[in-house]
Amino acid sequence: MKIMLKFLAISFAFMLIATGCAKKTEKPPVGKEKIEAAAVSIDECVTSPDQKVSPAAAKGVDFKTQLKTAGKLTFGSDIAFPPFESVNPSTNEAEGFDIDLGKEIAKRLGLEAEFINAGFDALFTQSLPQGQFDVAISAITVKAERQGSVDFTVPYFKADLSLAAATKDGLTNIEDLKGKLIGAQSGTTGEDCAKVIKDQVGATEVRSFETALQAFDDLGAGRVAGVINDLPSSKQILKERPALEIVQTIDTKEVYAIAIGKQKPDLRVAINKAMKEIFSDGTFANIYKKWFAVEPPFPLPPADFPN
Numbered sequence: 001m002k003i004m005l006k007f008l009a010i011s012f013a014f015m016l017i018a019t020g021c022a023k024k025t026e027k028p029p030v031g032k033e034k035i036e037a038a039a040v041s042i043d044e045c046v047t048s049p050d051q052k053v054s055p056a057a058a059k060g061v062d063f064k065t066q067l068k069t070a071g072k073l074t075f076g077s078d079i080a081f082p083p084f085e086s087v088n089p090s091t092n093e094a095e096g097f098d099i100d101l102g103k104e105i106a107k108r109l110g111l112e113a114e115f116i117n118a119g120f121d122a123l124f125t126q127s128l129p130q131g132q133f134d135v136a137i138s139a140i141t142v143k144a145e146r147q148g149s150v151d152f153t154v155p156y157f158k159a160d161l162s163l164a165a166a167t168k169d170g171l172t173n174i175e176d177l178k179g180k181l182i183g184a185q186s187g188t189t190g191e192d193c194a195k196v197i198k199d200q201v202g203a204t205e206v207r208s209f210e211t212a213l214q215a216f217d218d219l220g221a222g223r224v225a226g227v228i229n230d231l232p233s234s235k236q237i238l239k240e241r242p243a244l245e246i247v248q249t250i251d252t253k254e255v256y257a258i259a260i261g262k263q264k265p266d267l268r269v270a271i272n273k274a275m276k277e278i279f280s281d282g283t284f285a286n287i288y289k290k291w292f293a294v295e296p297p298f299p300l301p302p303a304d305f306p307n
């Protein structure tokens, strides 16, 4: 009972942070949008963990018996989402914030990390429940609907969504998508929010792409007018696409966690333990600084965050 209450209390704390308050789109002051994108909150785009869903209980077996391949921690990931996961073109190896975190977790469990490129939208419905890999790390937002088919570890990141557009088109906010095409990666919170925006502002269509990078390719080519995607990833992707910019942030305060099949509860508990150590001994802050150049700007789950 005590544990349950604590779980609810902590979920609630996350919900509080995640819920925010709804407000209508405000036009940024003239000239300001180039310096800092204005923010908007859309209730239906806020994604929060469902406090009613508890992950599968540990079976009390050695977590190593739940690994797909002995000695390896196999991660599925859509490795096209910098700076979280991308393929380094010169080494052809996966690299990024999630990749470093995944390697550190594997190391602490005495395992070798292996990353398998996987389609994002099939992670929750097919590949994880079918056991194609042990876990998925892919800047995955904890979301009630996903909690029906997979479990999540402790959260390790907070993000919002954003609208990116071509500078030359002069869009300043989501209202400017009226009568236009919106792009997003298939199966993501960005796609969900793009559908809400479409109905809210009267956009023509939401076009879904296999990867976020493909959505940005089409934005660059003028085939869509805007892309809704996680802000930290869009910021990174736009560094190499100077004709595009973030015109508005969409305040969703979603949290990322590692997703795991419900058939591997003891592995999830072992990963949680490793993650909490990584948070508390400064390793997480180092990985964060490596990829984001600053200290983590959000609080990390405490050591007694429930398993």
Ligand code: ARG
Pocket (backbone or CB within 6 Å): 077, 078, 079, 080, 081, 085, 120, 138, 139, 140, 141, 142, 185, 187, 188, 189, 190, 212, 230
């Ligand atoms: N955070 C968003 C979601 O969970 C987008 C994640 C996309 N990740 C990726 N590696 N493509 O829906």
